Amino acid sequence: MVIKLVILGSGGTVPTLSRNLPAMAIQCDGLLFLFDCGEGTQLQLMRARLSMGKLECICISHLHGDHVTGLPGLLMTLGQIPRERPLLICGPPGITEYTEGTRRLLGFQYQYPVEMLETSGGVVYQEGPLRIEAAPAEHSCFTLAYALIEAERPGRFLIEEAERLGIPAGPLYGRLQSGQAVTLPDGRTVQPSAVMGPPRRGRKIVYATDTRPAERVIQFARGADVLIHDGMFDDDLKDQAQMKWHSTVVQAAQVARQAQAGRLLLTHLSSRYYADAPLAEQARQVFPATTVARDLMEIDVPMYK
Ligand SMILES: [Zn+2]
Ligand SMILES: [Zn+2]
Structure with a gap:
């Protein structure tokens, strides 16, 4: 199975001309999973040449405007695309009221089944070898981190x-x-x-924003191949990060190191930063396999042989 991440929005709080508001897509063969849906996400999906009709599930981290204001527009557009499979929308308590409330006020109907799932954590999606789990992060309102996990595959036939x-x-x-x-x-x-070799491990991708550095996120992200983590501030702004319930790039790197992640992608960057290099340098002192996310960046997550 091909698993590919596409960063749709690497900014946070306010958009800039180079960074859209938070959204990330994961493509697994023919299925598309979306994590957060900041304003402009549907246009970013088009720019990334990802087919909205393949959307299987939309996972919302929390109900701050920068993570959800793209949802009504995306759902209106989806209404124009024929589909039969249900669309799952999951998120923290309140996601149904937000989604249904905007739909009612804006007066549009779905042409396809939509399933709403409110959760405080646990498995939110399971189909074939893929499952998505949610767990609380640590932010100023209730926020979920998500993990997309591929089941272990049988070993090779010897x-x-x-x-x-x-x-x-x-x-x-x-x-x-x-x-x-x-x-x-x-x-x-x-x-x-x-006559069979040892089982081959599955892949794990963890999305954790917005959040302070948190022990429970470290546990949840344990062994992730890719960790996408809040890296809103540089390390000189630790106090700001603490006060605003976000992380610095160095704190995110410490989380990745303690979770023994394969690589770290810093996201939800403050609009004050134009250059990636100083942020990446700070984080790489702690966790060398760090990349500062950019909009439309694609990352292939290779299968374990
Ligand atoms: Zn945010
Ligand atoms: Zn937030």
Whole structure:
């Protein structure tokens, strides 16, 4: 499965000409997942050439305007696109009132089923090998961090081992690969573990903004291949970050290091910053695999072999 992240909005609080308000898409083969929906997200989806019709689920972190004002417009446009699959919209308590309230006031109807899910944490989506979990972050209002998690895949079929054990090629191979023990013509029983390599781990992508650096986010992000984290301020503005319930880029790097993430993407950058390099430099002192997110940046998350 191809898993690709696309940053749609890397700014925070107010947009700039180069940074839109928060939104991130994850494309998993033919399905599209959206995390937050700041103003202008539908245009960013078009610029990124992502098909809105493929949207499976929209996960909202919290009900601050910069994260949700793009939702009514996106839903109105989606109403013009034929689809049959339901669209799931999940978020913290209040997301239904916001979504339904704006829909009613603006007087539009959905042409497709919409499922609303309010949650304080737990699994919000599960389909095939993919699931999305939510957990509380630490912000001035109730905020959810999200993790998109791919299930572990079975190990490789070790054909040399199967040949060595004298298993005849054919349907028995398939049964072993699907996890069943088989009996050979000579009466021996072979367990799948004898011919299968170790299970291959799935990928994990964590989205955590807005938030202060928090122990519970570290736990939630444990082992993430990619952590997308609030990095609103540089490290000289620690007090501002604390006061406004955000993180500095160095604090985000500490979270990534403690969570043993594969790489860190800093997002929700304050409109005061034009250059990425000084922010990246500060964070890389603590966590070298750091990138400052840019709008329309794409990141492939490779499969474990
Ligand atoms: Zn925000
Ligand atoms: Zn906020």
